[in-house]
Amino acid sequence: xxxxxxxxxxxxxxxxxxxxxxxxxxxxxxxxxxxxxxxxxxxxxxxxxxxxxxxxxxxxxxxxxxxxxxxxxxxxxxxxxxxxxxxxxxxxxxxxxxxxxxxxxxxxxxxxxxxxxxxxxxxxxxxxxxxxxxxxxxxxxxxxxxxxxxxxxxxxxxxxxxxxxxxxxxxxxxxxxxxxxxxxxxxxxxxxxxxxxxxxxxxxxxxxxxxxxxxxxxxxxxxxxxxxxxxxxxxxxxxxxxxxxxxxxxxxxxxxxxxxxxxxxxxxxxxxxxxxxxxxxxxxxxxxxxxxxxxxxxxxxxxxxxxx
Ligand code: ATP
Numbered sequence: 001x002x003x004x005x006x007x008x009x010x011x012x013x014x015x016x017x018x019x020x021x022x023x024x025x026x027x028x029x030x031x032x033x034x035x036x037x038x039x040x041x042x043x044x045x046x047x048x049x050x051x052x053x054x055x056x057x058x059x060x061x062x063x064x065x066x067x068x069x070x071x072x073x074x075x076x077x078x079x080x081x082x083x084x085x086x087x088x089x090x091x092x093x094x095x096x097x098x099x100x101x102x103x104x105x106x107x108x109x110x111x112x113x114x115x116x117x118x119x120x121x122x123x124x125x126x127x128x129x130x131x132x133x134x135x136x137x138x139x140x141x142x143x144x145x146x147x148x149x150x151x152x153x154x155x156x157x158x159x160x161x162x163x164x165x166x167x168x169x170x171x172x173x174x175x176x177x178x179x180x181x182x183x184x185x186x187x188x189x190x191x192x193x194x195x196x197x198x199x200x201x202x203x204x205x206x207x208x209x210x211x212x213x214x215x216x217x218x219x220x221x222x223x224x225x226x227x228x229x230x231x232x233x234x235x236x237x238x239x240x241x242x243x244x245x246x247x248x249x250x251x252x253x254x255x256x257x258x259x260x261x262x263x264x265x266x267x268x269x270x271x272x273x274x275x276x277x278x279x280x281x282x283x284x285x286x287x288x289x290x291x292x293x294x295x296x297x298x299x300x301x302x303x304x305x306x307x308x
Pocket of ligand 1: 065066067072095100103105107108109111142183258
């Protein structure tokens with residue numbers, strides 16, 4: 001019997017920000033954030049195999065929107081590890097992508113986190129937690145959360161994480177829009193809209209933390225907030241129609257995810273989520289509608305075949 005080809009597959013979740021409080025900029029021009037990340041079971045699978053050449057193949061509904069060279073954050077992580085660690089070498093990478101691209105759900109950062117774990121496992125690099133944290137923060141501020149998953153408080157640029165006590169599971173519906181929104185453009189619009197407003201030190205509202213402890217989706221729905229929503233809607237006014245339609249069709253709460261343009265709707269339970277999916281799809285306000293539940297664990301190995 002032929003030996004199976006060695007390879008490691010890591011599954012990694014998308015995130016939604018339950019609150020995104022944007023504060024003043026730091027010395028490098030980055031806004032200080034106070035956010036609560038929440039991972040949902042909308043996932044990408046990243047597989048790496050040892051290879052003579054660098055290769056990247058993307059599969060799934062968003063394949064044509066994702067770069068396959070060094071611009072791909074997951075490839076960049078793998079190449080960086082090959083440069084730094086003599087045990088590591090080129091890989092053939094496959095990303096089976098279900099996380100919407102440029103949708104404010106941190107799909108690129110998720111794939112980078114997955115690649116880190118996959119390459120470590122494939123070449124037995126035995127990276128420490130500190131190695132992972134340093135590399136994650138260097139690649140992007142959403143990467144550390146993709147490693148931990150669950151529900152977490154993020155401060156600084158969103159990369160300083162602390163756990164948040166939560167109970168229960170939450171059922172979400174995501175309304176996707178094919179037209180992407182660039183995160184830097186959304187921040188620039190936020191700056192324009194807030195040029196004459198006083199921006200305070202960013203904080204997570206206490207009512208959000210209390211809602212997460214209660215496990216009650218109605219309480220959580222009332223506590224969702226996103227300071228970037230106004231800017232995202234200003235750049236893409238159709239987002240307001242999507243929000244209004246979802247709320248009229250029974251969603252408990254609605255929020256633009258991160259810098260958008262995905263709109264996240266919180267529902268009472270699984271059956272309400274399915275009803276909302278049908279209603280939103282029929283309304284035609286969004287280009288695609290998917291459901292997911294959270295919290296979900298961070299990047300995890302789901303299959304390993306080590307080289308013999
Ligand atoms: P964030 O919420 O972190 O701002 P996002 O969800 O809005 O991110 P991504 O899906 O991460 O956006 O993609 C942003 C851009 O990053 C894409 O347009 C794409 O060109 C590039 N990119 C690089 N690597 C990847 C990847 N592995 N998956 C998706 N996009 C990637």
